[in-house]
Amino acid sequence: MAALIPAFLLLLFGSPNLDYVLKKVDYELLLFFIGLFIIVGSLEKTAAIKLFAIGLLTLASGSKVTLLSLLLWGSAGISAAVDNIPFALMMSYVIRDIAAMPAVLATSIMVWAVSLGTDIGGNCTPIGASSNVVAYNSMQKHGLKVGWLPWIKIAVPPTVLSLVACNVLLYAKYIMGFY
Numbered sequence: 001m002a003a004l005i006p007a008f009l010l011l012l013f014g015s016p017n018l019d020y021v022l023k024k025v026d027y028e029l030l031l032f033f034i035g036l037f038i039i040v041g042s043l044e045k046t047a048a049i050k051l052f053a054i055g056l057l058t059l060a061s062g063s064k065v066t067l068l069s070l071l072l073w074g075s076a077g078i079s080a081a082v083d084n085i086p087f088a089l090m091m092s093y094v095i096r097d098i099a100a101m102p103a104v105l106a107t108s109i110m111v112w113a114v115s116l117g118t119d120i121g122g123n124c125t126p127i128g129a130s131s132n133v134v135a136y137n138s139m140q141k142h143g144l145k146v147g148w149l150p151w152i153k154i155a156v157p158p159t160v161l162s163l164v165a166c167n168v169l170l171y172a173k174y175i176m177g178f179y
Helices: 004-013 018-024 027-045 048-060 064-081 084-099 107-124 130-141 148-175
Strands: none
Touching: 027 048, 027 084, 027 130, 048 064, 048 084, 064 084, 064 107, 064 148, 084 107, 107 148
């Protein structure tokens, strides 16, 4: 709404530069994000997210440590391939479904694991984070060809190190009770 209200007012009251502004809008990028949110909404409505939550619990086999690691590393891996904003939305439904089941982790630790995994994992690829998508698209338009392989070669090592540190610290804080 914060972006749509000023845009609506600009269209309503006009602007001497309205044609220029409309030509500068990156419609391809907007449609990309709209499509991602439509996909997440569809997954939620078709119960695919609930099946995913059950699959995670089954894979964890009752181990809280395994579930914590699956949420962190799984979120990181998927977020590298899917933009992290709609993925975080999808995972909020997964956490809701997991939290409703008996004998699982506290909701707060699951939120932390997914948040850290989604945020950090999104750095691995040009499409993993919204800022990466915008930056990559802008670089392409200005003639700077980075390419996926060079991006991944630079981004993966610090991402993996960060995730290992997060996994250890989440385990220490929430499973072992260290504060």
